[in-house]
Amino acid sequence: MLQVQGVSTYYGNLQILHDVSMEVKEGEVVTVIGANGAGKTTLLKTITGLAPPRLGQVVFQGRDISRRPANEIVGLGITLVTSDRDIFPEMTVYENLLMGYYPRRKDKDGLGPGLEQVYTLFPRLKERQQQLSRTMSGGERQMLVIGRALMSAPKLLLLDEPSMGLSPRLIAEIAQSIQHMRERGVTILLVEQNCGLALSLADRGYVLQTGQVTMNDKAANLMTDPTVKRMYLGG
Ligand SMILES: Nc1ncnc2c1ncn2[C@@H]1O[C@H](COP(=O)(O)OP(=O)(O)OP(=O)(O)O)[C@@H](O)[C@H]1O
Ligand SMILES: [Mg+2]
Incomplete structure (x- = not known):
């Protein structure tokens, strides 16, 4: 589904990614x-x-998207959930979810199935649908931004550090919802500093070290790898 091929990315003169290659197949986490x-x-x-x-190149479903504008890339079905959990604070939970549907507003399927799926994945959002989203807790906001992303029916969902700053109980809830999305066949690229969590959820993993991919393997193999254990899993 996604192939990143020999990518080097810079901010000004500062090179951040060095010849990074990786891929995500349909249905994988x-x-x-x-x-x-x-x-x-x-x-x-x-x-x-x-x-x-x-x-380098970023190829999505056979098309080179590396020089396409961000709004077009969303339109092709790649949705990014950033780590800042940005919501529309003065809108309700339900209205925030509607904003996620906006790119698909001309779909003949309508809102129903997507919204029901999000409410099934996150019953808390259904309970709180009329609540002003600025009053949601950190974990609930994380659910809301993931739910809003799902409303756009992404082919590929990119999650940036969904566990960041959450209590162990909420992390477990988010992990469970990622597990459920995976069972429903949502293709996910998950970026995490919480390496144990990420490897327990994923099929495969890549280790990124100062902008270079240093390892890539099945998640189960990375989890037992001595170097990964020492560097990322606290021994
Ligand atoms: N807009 C920017 N301009 C210049 N440098 C940047 C910019 N954004 C990020 N960087 C630098 O690029 C490097 C990689 O940052 P990046 O945010 O991709 O790391 P990360 O792996 O996501 O880290 P974290 O786990 O802390 O989120 C860092 O040294 C950062 O300071
Ligand atoms: Mg980051």
Whole structure:
């Protein structure tokens, strides 16, 4: 579905990604793990057109999208959930979800199935649908931004650090919803500093170190790899 081929991305003269290659197949959950500043968010920005690569290509469903504008890339079916959990604070939960549907507003399927799917995945959002979204807790906001992204019926969902700053109980809830999305066949690229969590959810993983892919393997193999254990899983 997605192939990143030999991508180098710069901010001005500063090179962040060095010849990065990776891929995501349809129906897979793939994770990119790495420390602070490794370039994980930059990789997501490269894929979504927010930080186009200087060298290399991003191919989505056979099309080179590396130099397409970000709004076109969303239109092709790649939706990014950023780590800042930006919502429309003065709108209700329901209205925020509607905003996610906006790119598909001409679909003849209508709102129904997507909204029901989001409410099934996140019953909390259904309970709180009339609540002003600025009053939602951190974990609930994370559910809301993922739910809003799903309303656009993405072919590929990119998640940037969904566990960041959440309590263990909420992390478990988010993990469960990622598991459920995976069971429903949503293709996901998950970027995380919480490497144990990410590897437990993913089929395959890539290790990004100072802008370079240093390892890639099945998630189960990475989880037991001595180097990964030492560097990312606290021994
Ligand atoms: N707009 C920008 N201009 C210049 N440098 C940037 C910009 N955005 C990020 N960087 C730098 O690029 C490097 C990689 O940042 P990036 O946000 O991709 O890392 P990350 O792996 O997502 O880190 P974290 O886990 O902390 O979110 C960092 O050194 C960062 O300071
Ligand atoms: Mg980041």
